[in-house]
Amino acid sequence: MEIIMERTFYHLRRQLLSHTLEGLISLKARRTRTDSSSATKDAYEIPKNPVCPEDFRPLENSCFQNPYAFYKMIRDEHPVYQLPNGIYCISRYEDIVKVSRDTDCFSSTHQGSIASLKKGQSIIQEGNKMHSLARLGLVPTDVMAVSDPPEHKTHRKVGHKGLNAHYVKSLEPELKERCQKLMDEILAKGEFDFMHDFAWRFPLSVIIQLLGLPADDYEKIKTWCERILETQSGISNPQSLAKSHIASLRFIRYCWKQFLKLKKQPEQNMTKLFAQFADDPESEFTDRLAISLIFQLLMAGSDSSATSMGNAVKLLIENPDVQQQLRDDPEKITAFVEEVFRLETAFQGHFRWTKKDTEIQGVRLPKESRIFLMWASGNRDERFWDDPDLINLERKNGKKHLTFGHGIHACIGRELARMEIIMAIRMLLERTENLSQAGETPFVASMFAHTLLRLPISVTLKSEKHNNSNHRLKESAVA
Template identity: 30%
Template structure:
């Protein structure tokens, strides 16, 4: 089967016209098949649910080397039918991150995060999360309004992850400042200059100090457990590998969760009956969140490169072929989801959505993200009678004005002004 082209479409990676409604863009390309060539690019776009699963579950044929920048040039010519070894021996960026690792290396790096997700640590973090959420809600309720993304969601998620990782209290405001100053992952305005990793490099300095201190003088804290963690084979990782795992969880988890909170609250602010349903029955917050994840999750796409000649569905894929897997489009594939653009709480098999990916690279912090959003929503709904959009900022219902962050990875509002009663 030949792949289709649509050369009149805007460029997904640079054109801000795609930001407001990327779903319409994906649907227009879906009309050319569940796998098609992106306009103006030698890149395949996967919009089909089954085809996305095929790629995400096949870590042998489809390498994660390209993440987080699908436009990274290959540092070698593609001259064979199998480039897996070449990919493994060439770092994709100056500071490789967990998201770009493959195979055993990826599994070993994820194992370093295990101390964070034991029940005792999650229980302690949940207590901090709820207390911090309640304090934030009381503060904004006293004002009667807030800008949710910058004043609530971002600091809330930043402090929750800092607590989970055991970042010392005296350093947490510095981490928050780094996050506030950072451009979004997949920054459409950054070109290909690597600016988006600069805040991560600053964080690396903090985490390197924590790891060195804990290895020299262990303490009874989670940072020591991470610093002393071993690979599954019992070997001790280089300190920088621990640093990179912690740093990636902090940065990646912060942005996606904060933007997910914004996406969820915008939907609630536009639907008072839905708000009231969740106030009266908080057990529905979980199913509500799963449908938000499916319909407007905060990660639009992930990226792969073909390590060898293969297929996606019935489309031939050459070694070195770049691939954009649209999680957003797969979650709206009409072949998988009935009435895919409708918001339906309680869809059958809803947790099969791909908002957190699938396979070896399934989001390590998926359960943490669900908890963060659910706890903040529960606290907000319990303390209010109505949450509405501030029309002074966003316009009336028939002429809404919203802006999204300039990212080809993240689906998230730049700001969301709310009124609380």
């Protein structure tokens, strides 16, 4: 009885504090005078032949739209490059791998504070403030991708239990059915926005179902995820950050509500699995960690797979010769998807901070320096890749890209992402004769995510006669 009363009090206090904090943030935001100039205004063009960092303003929209010339320049000239906001960018493949492996020196924690830290603020102090809020159940705690050993081992064990390779493989028939249904809907239009109508919906609806959440909650979950990802953009103004923090509070309240509800139900899903780990007296896993893991899986499911799907279709349209190769030999789609991961990395990088003084490429990094590991830059590093800017379907080291991170923090959802994207591309090519762009395709303004805001395309469907012919050929081949 005492434990029940304690838990009831915890959740009543959590909800009261969450709503109170949301109100205070809203009040402060209304009183804040924001800069009238847009953070994403494209004030100038990127020089075609850059010679030094001063030629760039890397936190402006022109660079976000096509950052690769900038990445090459800093790889060659300034492999440890400090942005105007104080963050150090690590751009070479081998340096990124080295930092990823060194968890004693480079911490993955406090990700929510790193990008928006102001001059003079301590990452440890700001991170501890967030930890205090996390203990109260108001914000996600550091878990899995944003945790350090030894805690990380416990978190990963639980996450892997829910997304291991055997389980992901068992999902294939169900995913095919869902993919087919969405593909039927968009192809019937002839012209559509691939991002809005398919790329966002397919992977996010999958993770929502796997977690046991209501399918009708798709739109609000997606909106919350978009808002929260803005905190990592590197260009958020105070009002934008306030909206993101409010979204985070509401999202966490939602995760708690669903978690406590699903905990009592007999149906087995990933949320139920996390609850069982949390209730195990021998486990170090807790309800708060379960909530944070649900939050993290939804965030990743809302963006990374969608981003890679959109970029894959965009690359097919821009490279008709590659598109034809895949139509002629669908077995090469797997290699193509790995090249998409490498060339158009969904998350351009992830943050770390130094737990002690260190040095990279002759640059001294004091304790609490903020680091941005540039996966996207490492994925095009000429020191590691041959002809890194080209699509090569015969690339021998194609799976060694950094898109899913590296080391102990490599993404546990990578096999699910691969399956979803390969499936979507295969179906799209099987059902169409041609893909073409039907409008502008801008990327979101962010140093963190390289996500298409829109991808309007038009398609020419294969004729019924052509499809029947292909079907007979396949049957003949099987016979």
